[in-house]
Amino acid sequence: MPKLFSQEWVDEYIKAINSNEEYEKSAKDWEGDFLFVIEPDEELEEPKYVYIDLYHGKARKGFVVSDPSEVNPEFEFRGKFSSWKKLLDGEIDPIKGLITRKFVLKGNMAKVMKYTKAAKLLVECTKQVETEM
Template sequence: MPKFPSKEWLDEAVRLTNADPECAIAGKGWKGDFGAIIEAEKGKLDTSFVVHVEPGDCDIKRARVLSDPDDLEELEPVYLARAPYSVWKQLLLGTLDPVEAVLKRASPCGGTCSPSSNACATRASRTASSPR
């Protein structure tokens, strides 16, 4: 399994999402790009990991790693999630509920999130991931 976070992990998460028929149904009508910032944490992640995702027709058309959070902010994605590495790790392991994370302000989220799309993306990310 690819190491989280990495370009290889992102590629595998996209592959699994695009191959899952339930994700195609959940993603129908998804409009707007998505950005995620996995913030660096001392002793856990040396530098922030930044991802930009563009939807296709019921799939992910393009996903890329950006070199800096400022690069993502310049793109002004419709949806943006930002949290420290440890919060993302808990989300992917299923030990922290995404809604709970937002309510506790552990994971600030911008835009309007669709629960079915989030569940699908979370499932694919968990499958692709082996957080350390």
Template sequence: MAQFGSQEWVELLKTTVNKDKELPRAGKGFDATIHFVATGAKGGDIHFWTHMKDGAVLEAVSGEDRKCDFTLTGDYALWKEVVAGKQDPLQAIMTKKLLFEGNMQTVMKYIKAVNLVMESVKKVSTSWQ
């Protein structure tokens, strides 16, 4: 079990996502970096990013040291619900609980891949502050 947003956790996320057999087909043509931000955590905001290409996570890094194509920002408690499968991330975006920056048309084009990634996130053994 790894702490949400830690380097260990993002490496587990990368491994879990890359095990998905459907994702290479669903994510074919997608090449982007995604920055995730959890605000209001006890030790300060949590940042991590992933670089995905053709349905695979190529890099996963804890920290905010990269210009990204997309950014998802939400309260720490909301991320806990998303990871637990209690909050649909797309619904959270539509209701502005989860703030999205980037090209929504691209996300919608690859919606199956997005859903598969979110299913993988739920499989990562996660500890919380």
């Protein structure tokens, strides 16, 4: 079982995205890359970063990032480790998570607001990856 935000986990997540036909349809025009950030809390000492490039309904590439200045993503989605755990367990709805500031999304909001179904499906894809927290 891959550990959250390990390269193995990223590879499995990309597989889940790329085999999801509904995601492919709903994001068919999407062009934009993300940096996902786990912020440290009581259970995590150092931040973790994953870069995913999403393009026309597919994840083109994804990798673990050690230094966030190495990448220049269009969007950044960040939250504490405890929040990520709840998100992946389905205890937190991602939009509620953003409204209640458990997560922060940086980037062009108007663009994201056009792809709400794709965003929902991206989170659902994480549930297909058995994850060791």
